[in-house]
Amino acid sequence: MKNEWPLWEIFIRGQHGMSHRHVGSLHAPDAAMAIKNARDVYTRRNEGVSIWVVEAQHISATAPGDKGPLFEPSESKIYRHPTFFDIPEEVGSM
């Protein structure tokens, strides 16, 4: 419908959260109102200390079908993980 308020995706960083997490979406006429609406809709139970809003149409995402080529190649790079290496205990923490 032509007069529908745009859809916004809402990201909130919680009290003890390290980063903003997607919590849901809502409608608002513009970004400023989207932030206010997000405050009213998504932080009613003291869930947040910071809000990001992004208009849904501006989000680009990976295609589900690309999951294999995009993400599977890293599975075999096990040497990137610290546990790959056995370091003798005498060396101390590392």
Add this chain to the structure above:
Amino acid sequence: MSVDKQQLLQFLLRQGDNTLVLGHRVSEWCGHSPILEEDIALANTALDLIGQTQMWLGYAAEVQGEGKSADDLAFLRDAWDFRNVLLVEMPNGDFGQTLLRQFLFDAFQSVLMGRLMKSSDEQVAAIAAKASKEITYHVERSADTVVGLGDGTEESHNRMQAALEYLWPYVGEMFESDETDAAMAAAGIAPDPASLREEYEALIGKVFAEATLSVPESRYNHKGGRTGYMHTEHLGHLLTSMQWLQRAYPGCEW
């Protein structure tokens, strides 16, 4: 400086009755707003106002010293004992009128709370400190909505202008001063309301200009709410619903 308890009580009832009656009005919207986001936002505003009521009337009951509670004051007084300004008991009208009334009141509260936070009465200062955070958000939100609707479509503009003309005669009462206010000012508990008008006018003037709304020229204002001398007919109906259960089934626990 000590203050007359009766005067302090009057002052506290004025604060508590304002938020009680307006909170009630705003809560009438729940489930009927133009869009879910606004429904949720209005409920938050009403919840804040109810919370403020509990603090103001709770303190009022304490000062009164008759063993009553905030609920007793809210649910068991008749209209003439209410001390709210007429503005807050005015009917909701359309969404625009509700938001305009909200803005006119929020703007007043935001100026007032700034002063009350420095009150010589610690409890008043503490309540104001808590309430002022809520009010800062309220006035931002209601101002944005007034601007958005005033400077929206032709229809929304016309409706907002009509709402402003309807409500404008109820603005002045917030700045009336009487002996209670004089006593509060003398004791450093609260400012003389008349002294807040300039700051208030500046605040609303800016918002109405942005909203492309013209502030009516008339300075005539209705009064009688904050003294209890003459409320509007609307208050009685509001209290009829609000107090029904407590009146019909006295002395129950709920």
Add this chain to the structure above:
Amino acid sequence: MYAQMIKTASAGVKSREEMTDQEREFQDKIDNDIKIEPRDWMPDDYRRTLIRQIGQHAHSEVVGQLPEGNWITRAPTLERKAILLAKVQDEAGHGLYLYSAAETLGESRDELVKLLHEGRMKYSSIFNYPTLNWADIGAVGWLVDGAAIVNQVALQRTSYGPYSRAMIRICKEESFHARQGYHAIMKMAFGTPEQKRQAQSAVDRLWFPAIMMFGPTDADSTNSDQSMAWKIKVKSNDELRQQFVDQTVPQIEYLGLDLPDPNIKWNEERGHYDFSDPDWSEFFNVIKGNGPCNVDRMKDRVAAWDDGQWVRDGLLAHAQKKAAAKVAAE
């Protein structure tokens, strides 16, 4: 439940051999509890059924604001008023989360609202019953939200990711609803004789409508098989209803109220309570629009939407003007 009698868009459950490769891959994901996400391939019927179910669920939350909203201005204390208002506000929030989930399937909220207002989509039968006394508010929170929780806890495992996540968020909030309701009706049941009378009346009137919320008996439940195979529906109507009855009967007894159905009896052999079937002709009547409040509920919702049109248009027009001015300035 909040989504009752959802007609599954399907010609029946296909066997693996009848499925295309895409369909088989899709079904495998579901069988392995891998969530389906908005951009994943899905059968059209799955998408259609979900839109219907999530949409109906969302409509129920929003229409469900009305019977309880009916008492906000008459709540007996400041605290009860705040609790009830917060509770009804949550329902608006739940509606919002669910519409958002439906929107990920390509159906806009405004479009869904339009379908509801034109009578082409439904909402739960329960909200077509009136709230007549203050104890009803307790009973709605406790029984109606209680019944909803039974269903929604199961639906947290539903196959569609956004729906499942909405359910998880909603369930967290619902337990406040049921508890505040029970707390309110406890005060009534343990109060004066007049209060107790209200509590009894509330339970008597709302019991059967509450157990109808789970929908018709499994024997009469159309098209459930496909919905179960797709994990859009996770447990059968009768299973959920039994679970609700089993958890609720002792709660009624604790209140010292009479049971609303003389046939409620513990069945040692089954390990469950027996109970009477509700009057299903009443249920189908309510679904058809003949409940005590159907007409008024829709009238209220349509009025709120129509009266709000100028507000939505006005705020959007202002936002567009501001955006245009910003572009012009750049």
